[in-house]
Amino acid sequence: KGRNQFRAFTRELNESLYRRLMLRNELQTAMDQRDLQLYYQPFFTQTGQVCGYEALLRWEHPELGWISPQDFIAIAEQTGQIAELGRWVLWQACSDARQLVDARLMPGRVSVNLSPLQFYRGDFLLDLMGVLSETGLQARWLDLELTEGALMRDTQASIETLGRLVELGITTAIDDFGTGFSCLDYLQRLPVTRIKLDKVFIHAIDGHSGNAVVCKSVLALARELGLRVLAEGVETQAQYDYLVNLDCEVFQGFYFARPMPFSMFRELLLAGPEKPLLSTLSNGRSG
Ligand code: C2E
Ligand code: MG
Ligand code: MG
Ligand code: MG
Numbered sequence: 646k647g648r649n650q651f652r653a654f655t656r657e658l659n660e661s662l663y664r665r666l667m668l669r670n671e672l673q674t675a676m677d678q679r680d681l682q683l684y685y686q687p688f689f690t691q692t693g694q695v696c697g698y699e700a701l702l703r704w705e706h707p708e709l710g711w712i713s714p715q716d717f718i719a720i721a722e723q724t725g726q727i728a729e730l731g732r733w734v735l736w737q738a739c740s741d742a743r744q745l746v747d748a749r750l751m752p753g754r755v756s757v758n759l760s761p762l763q764f765y766r767g768d769f770l771l772d773l774m775g776v777l778s779e780t781g782l783q784a785r786w787l788d789l790e791l792t793e794g795a796l797m798r799d800t801q802a803s804i805e806t807l808g809r810l811v812e813l814g815i816t817t818a819i820d821d822f823g824t825g826f827s828c829l830d831y832l833q834r835l836p837v838t839r840i841k842l843d844k845v846f847i848h849a850i851d852g853h854s855g856n857a858v859v860c861k862s863v864l865a866l867a868r869e870l871g872l873r874v875l876a877e878g879v880e881t882q883a884q885y886d887y888l889v890n891l892d893c894e895v896f897q898g899f900y901f902a903r904p905m906p907f908s909m910f911r912e913l914l915l916a917g918p919e920k921p922l923l924s925t926l927s928n929g930r931s932g
Contacts, residue, residue, distance in 0.1 A: 669724050672717055675704055676729060683737050684904035687913070688753070688875060689896045691889055695914065697753030697788065699897065700738040701904045702730075722762055731763040732772060739780040739787065741907050746786060750914040754788040754816060761795035765802060770809055784814040790841065791817065793825025800831045807836045818875070823863055833870055839895075840867055844878025847898070851883045864891050 675681050681704050688697040702714045721727040738757045745751040763769060777784060789810065796803045796819065807817055816838040824843045846860045860876075867874045876888050879898030888896065902913070 665720060665723075668712070668717060668720050669726070671706060671709075672704075672721060672724075672726060672730075675706070676726070676733065680704065680706075681730075681733070682906065683734065683741065684906060685741075685755075685910040686897060686904040687902050687910070688756075689901045691894065691896075695752040696895060697756060698910070699756040699790070699904075700734065700741075700758070702734055702758075703904075718760065722760055727760050727762050728766070731760055732776070734758075735773065735776050736780060739776055739782040742786055743780050743782045745911070745914065746782065748911075750911065751786060752914060754786055756788040756790050756818065758790045758820065759795070761791070761798055764791060764795060764806065765799065770806065770813075773815075774813075788816045788818060788838070790820040792820045793822060796835060796837075797825065797828065797831065800828075800835075804834055804836070811836050821877075823859065829866075837872065839873040839875055841875045841877050841897075842893075844898070847876050847878045847884050847888070848880065850887045851881060857887070860888070861891055864893060 681702060684701045684703050685698045686701060687695040688699070690696050702718070704712045704714070704717055706712055718727065718730075721730045735757055738755050742751060742755040766772075777787070791803075796807075810817055817836075818839040818841050819832075819835075819837050820841050821843040822840040823846055840863075842860065842863055846857075846863070850857050850860060864874055873895065874893055875895040875897060876884075876893050877897050879885050879888065879896045879900045881900060884898075885896065885900055905913070
């Protein structure tokens with residue numbers, strides 16, 4: 646019996662190992678063949694204006710279909726491929742943003758997600774400045790997102806690097822805020838511009854759980870610390886209304902717009918605020 650269990654265990658292990666090895670190789674091919682894409686999801690103000698947007702990585706595998714960034718980024722972090730992948734994301738996001746700036750369509754900053762492995766590299770800032778000069782994007786159009794966990798890994802290094810970003814004119818946001826058990830003392834010392842309140846708290850708003858209280862408290866805390874707040878994952882009118890009542894200023898979520906390819910995002914910006922997509926927002930909700 647012990648033997649059988651052992652065999653079952655190794656088979657499972659082999660399968661997960663196999664999948665990881667396979668994905669690693671496939672990811673390399675995707676990077677080489679430029680099969681990866683950036684999608685963009687706008688951020689909205691209370692009046693329905695686009696005030697910034699996030700770049701989100703997409704990979705559609707020819708046989709496996711869409712693979713979640715959460716899955717393949719974890720693999721890229723384990724294999725070290727994240728260095729190349731992360732640089733490509735930064736470059737592509739800045740390059741697309743430069744196009745929007747040239748077309749006078751840039752609605753605000755472009756937010757790019759960073760892996761902690763990118764952020765803590767010794768050559769990170771140099772690399773970042775290289776990307777900005779290659780793409781011709783001014784630093785004032787760039788925002789970088791890091792999770793709480795990433796920033797807390799080495800708080801001293803984080804404070805220093807974030808400080809350098811402030812000097813360069815790049816803003817930063819703490820992603821998935823509220824899920825990482827931040828030490829409030831460090832939070833106060835991190836020179837970040839914004840927190841992105843994690844969607845678990847937003848989704849709990851209409852669930853009558855205590856998390857709605859968390860939303861309220863986090864907004865109050867952020868205000869005390871002089872931080873801006875963006876609510877992630879807003880999916881319903883009820884969530885939106887609740888957040889507006891709490892004076893939350895910036896929103897991101899399927900209720901407003903899903904992540905979309907660059908060409909579509911460009912069209913949305915070209916159409917301007919009168920676009921049908923946003924018409925629901927101006928229906929008696931301006932007050
Ligand atoms: P994230 O940075 O917190 O990104 C927000 C995620 O929430 C995105 O998932 C987005 O599609 C999703 N989302 C937006 N609005 C809603 C909504 O109303 N409801 C729900 N349920 N979800 C919503 P996505 O694109 O699957 O990305 C997942 C995570 O993968 C990201 O979370 C980020 O941590 C990571 N990621 C994505 N692109 C990159 C990248 O270029 N670099 C790095 N390092 N990480 C990335
Ligand atoms: Mg993010
Ligand atoms: Mg997030
Ligand atoms: Mg996330």
